[in-house]
Amino acid sequence: MSANNPDRRSWLHVDKNSDFPIQNIPFGVFLTRDDIITIGTRIGDTAIDLGALHQLGYFDGIPLTDDIFLQDTLNDFIADGRKTWRAVRNRIAHIFDAENDELKNNLKHKEIVLFRLDEIEMQLPVQIGDYTDFYSSIEHATNVGTMFRDPENALMPNWLHIPVGYHGRSSSIIPSGIPIHRPQGQTLPAGSDTPVFGPSKLVDFELEMAFITTDANDLGEPIPIDEAEEYIFGLVLFNDWSARDIQKWEYVPLGPFLAKNFASSISPWIVTLDALEPYRVESPKPLKPQLPYLQYKGKKSYDIKLEVAIKPKTAKETVVSKSNFKYMYWNMVQQLAHHTINGCPVNSGDMMGSGTISGPTPDSYGSMLELTWRGEKPITLKDGTERKFINDYDTVIMRGYCEKDGTRIGFGEVSTQLLPVFNPKKK
Numbered sequence: 001m002s003a004n005n006p007d008r009r010s011w012l013h014v015d016k017n018s019d020f021p022i023q024n025i026p027f028g029v030f031l032t033r034d035d036i037i038t039i040g041t042r043i044g045d046t047a048i049d050l051g052a053l054h055q056l057g058y059f060d061g062i063p064l065t066d067d068i069f070l071q072d073t074l075n076d077f078i079a080d081g082r083k084t085w086r087a088v089r090n091r092i093a094h095i096f097d098a099e100n101d102e103l104k105n106n107l108k109h110k111e112i113v114l115f116r117l118d119e120i121e122m123q124l125p126v127q128i129g130d131y132t133d134f135y136s137s138i139e140h141a142t143n144v145g146t147m148f149r150d151p152e153n154a155l156m157p158n159w160l161h162i163p164v165g166y167h168g169r170s171s172s173i174i175p176s177g178i179p180i181h182r183p184q185g186q187t188l189p190a191g192s193d194t195p196v197f198g199p200s201k202l203v204d205f206e207l208e209m210a211f212i213t214t215d216a217n218d219l220g221e222p223i224p225i226d227e228a229e230e231y232i233f234g235l236v237l238f239n240d241w242s243a244r245d246i247q248k249w250e251y252v253p254l255g256p257f258l259a260k261n262f263a264s265s266i267s268p269w270i271v272t273l274d275a276l277e278p279y280r281v282e283s284p285k286p287l288k289p290q291l292p293y294l295q296y297k298g299k300k301s302y303d304i305k306l307e308v309a310i311k312p313k314t315a316k317e318t319v320v321s322k323s324n325f326k327y328m329y330w331n332m333v334q335q336l337a338h339h340t341i342n343g344c345p346v347n348s349g350d351m352m353g354s355g356t357i358s359g360p361t362p363d364s365y366g367s368m369l370e371l372t373w374r375g376e377k378p379i380t381l382k383d384g385t386e387r388k389f390i391n392d393y394d395t396v397i398m399r400g401y402c403e404k405d406g407t408r409i410g411f412g413e414v415s416t417q418l419l420p421v422f423n424p425k426k427k
Helices: 050-055 075-079 082-095 107-113 138-148 225-231 244-250 273-279 332-340
Strands: 028-031 037-043 046-049 114-116 131-134 165-167 173-175 184-187 196-199 207-213 232-239 264-266 305-311 318-324 351-353 395-404 407-419
Touching (some): 046 107, 050 082, 050 107, 075 082, 082 273, 107 114, 184 244, 207 305, 225 332, 232 332, 232 395, 232 407, 273 407
Parallel strands (some): 131 351, 173 264
Antiparallel strands (some): 028 037, 037 046, 184 196, 207 232, 305 318, 305 395, 395 407
16 A cells, blocks of 8 residues: 555645645545535645546546546445555555656646635535444443443443444434534433423533445345455544433333434544554453454554544633544454344445444543533533533534554544524524
């Protein structure tokens, strides 16, 4: 993977602390200044129109259909498989290498291909057919189990044996920058046995990452764990919004429903597994023996530093949590192997959420539920106001990046403002 060469420099300007050096080359979909939707990538603060680049002949020699980048989702490109993603990513690195003058000195082509970030509007990068959310952080599962059950039985008996998950709703997954409304539903007031209807009082974020899959298997055919990475295109930051009071009343016996399906937000640039290759690390050691289909060899986790900030409407942001993707007890290959062991087919553009990523210390918890311990220990923000959960007009911002030997690969951010309950305009 020549694109990963840490010594490579680009002729495009890249700030020292940019998430998007030439070693990253993520993929996304954006609306251009001419209202055209295209597939693109990003180096520094420059967006690159891959549709135009392809039409101008810069991908000659790579077997691509003429319209592969002229679509409003990445699904078809992802379905072309890892060999194609690699070839395209390596070619982009070559085109924008400081030593390559071909496009660098072609003013006419540059005007067609390059955009400033304020000239584009990021879209949802894939059409998400199916979305699964796992529950794979042992710290998070232990914290929640301790709160709602008892510390002795914090983890359910199955938790150390299977990557627990549920199927979520893909229609409410949105890209960064789109505001959401406070959800309403049934909740059970303390001391009552009759529910009431109204706005959720305990709206929370969940710090997650999600991986995007490609076409992988036919109905009935499991994906072996040692092949799982072949079918993972890349990762995004994922804020899986939650209404804790609604969830508490509804989740027995079938799990999350209205508490989760009102909104989930993702960062718009998908960072490929190839770009993350240098940042592989060991997963946590299993506390109990795992069944053979879940056993893997090598390093299958990634050292991705994560943080969450809350920004009130008229104040500066406050970072409330710093965590890391490497804390996940169940890693992505285990999740995908388990998901398909019963023959469930996985398609191009499917999304799998990691579950809340909590670390071992209180400042690394991945939700307000844990950070404020059910609201018992409110957080004070920089403007002096307190938060037990998320208030109307707060913006929640999540960021993530890897760093090693002077190279930084990042995800940008996923930023979402919470608005009050939806109020239909009177006609």
